[in-house]
Amino acid sequence: MITRPAKAFVAFTAVAVLLFAGRPAPAEIIRVVATTTDLASLARAVAGELASVDVMIPPGADPEAFEPRPSDLAKLKDARIVIRVGLGYDHWLDKLLSLHADKTINRGGVGYVDASIGIPLLEVKGRSLDVTGNDSHAHGLANPHYWLDPANAGIISGAIVEAICAIAPQSLATITQNRKRFLAQLGTSITDWESMLNPHRGAKLIAYHNTWPYFARRFRLDILDAIEIKEGVPPSPARLARLASTIREQKVRVILQEPFAPDDASQLLARRTGAALIRLAPSVGSIPEAADYLSLFSYNVRTLADALSAGPN
Numbered sequence: 419m420i421t422r423p424a425k426a427f428v429a430f431t432a433v434a435v436l437l438f439a440g441r442p443a444p445a446e447i448i449r450v451v452a453t454t455t456d457l458a459s460l461a462r463a464v465a466g467e468l469a470s471v472d473v474m475i476p477p478g479a480d481p482e483a484f485e486p487r488p489s490d491l492a493k494l495k496d497a498r499i500v501i502r503v504g505l506g507y508d509h510w511l512d513k514l515l516s517l518h519a520d521k522t523i524n525r526g527g528v529g530y531v532d533a534s535i536g537i538p539l540l541e542v543k544g545r546s547l548d549v550t551g552n553d554s555h556a557h558g559l560a561n562p563h564y565w566l567d568p569a570n571a572g573i574i575s576g577a578i579v580e581a582i583c584a585i586a587p588q589s590l591a592t593i594t595q596n597r598k599r600f601l602a603q604l605g606t607s608i609t610d611w612e613s614m615l616n617p618h619r620g621a622k623l624i625a626y627h628n629t630w631p632y633f634a635r636r637f638r639l640d641i642l643d644a645i646e647i648k649e650g651v652p653p654s655p656a657r658l659a660r661l662a663s664t665i666r667e668q669k670v671r672v673i674l675q676e677p678f679a680p681d682d683a684s685q686l687l688a689r690r691t692g693a694a695l696i697r698l699a700p701s702v703g704s705i706p707e708a709a710d711y712l713s714l715f716s717y718n719v720r721t722l723a724d725a726l727s728a729g730p731n
């Protein structure tokens with residue numbers, strides 16, 4: 419026998435079914451825009467099916483030479499969350515956001531994620547950080563390549579989860595579970611990567627661009643110098659001669675090269691000194707094998723460990 423409250427409940431349910439039947443699925447897909455492929459990969463890892471993630475800097479492009487096109491402004495349309503590297507690395511985003519009226523994705527809004535917040539930064543320049551992000555130099559405030567320490571993915575993904583839950587609180591359980599699973603997998607991988615590079619602890623390296631301080635600190639490597647002093651300016655012959663001496667004197671066996679940077683200087687140094695020249699992925703998609711955040715590290719660690727394991731040059 420059905421009691422009166424139960425009857426009322428059945429009636430309510432029937433009405434609710436009728437009301438919701440014609441509506442889109444209650445789990446709205448959240449539009450997320452990330453400035454870089456690395457942040458986009460982390461957003462996809464934690465958001466899963468809850469979000470569609472778009473990226474501004476194309477994979478394979480030099481992020482520090484990137485200039486937005488009108489289509490990038492269009493990408494912000496209907497975006498609920500914007501994720502940026504900060505620290506001046508994607509300084510051009512401020513202009514785009516100011517052209518875009520939606521306050522929720524502007525600085526201070528619930529959908530605005532500066533992924534550098536909370537990261538223990540390296541190479542910090544001075545104490546007065548320009549919080550408006552108007553310093554239009556990619557290394558203006560500190561070294562911005564912090565995603566290359568995989569342990570920083572915990573902080574970055576935490577900020578992404580917070581933004582998604584502020585917009586879609588009903589997704590809390592799913593997204594927390596996704597993040598937990600991703601960080602567990604990452605944690606196991608970090609242990610593997612550390613053990614692959616452990617025999618090369620303290621290995622001395624030269625890099626073309628100053629990309630690797632976070633990676634080097636995590637894996638106990640010693641980057642002695644960068645070939646390029648200023649973005650886009652090739653080294654002088656005198657500087658190349660000094661670097662060649664450093665490579666010989668310090669027994670540097672490997673030179674790291676960003677795939678999108680000119681490699682004439684690195685090639686010349688490798689020929690002169692016998693050091694091996696290898697291309698590592700500074701960002702997801704800059705090398706085909708680095709298809710996502712995890713495979714970026716797998717590729718970089720394996721390539722570097724192989725080069726360091728090869729006999730003396």
Ligand SMILES: [Zn+2]
Nearest residue numbers: 482556628629
């Ligand atoms: Zn850089």
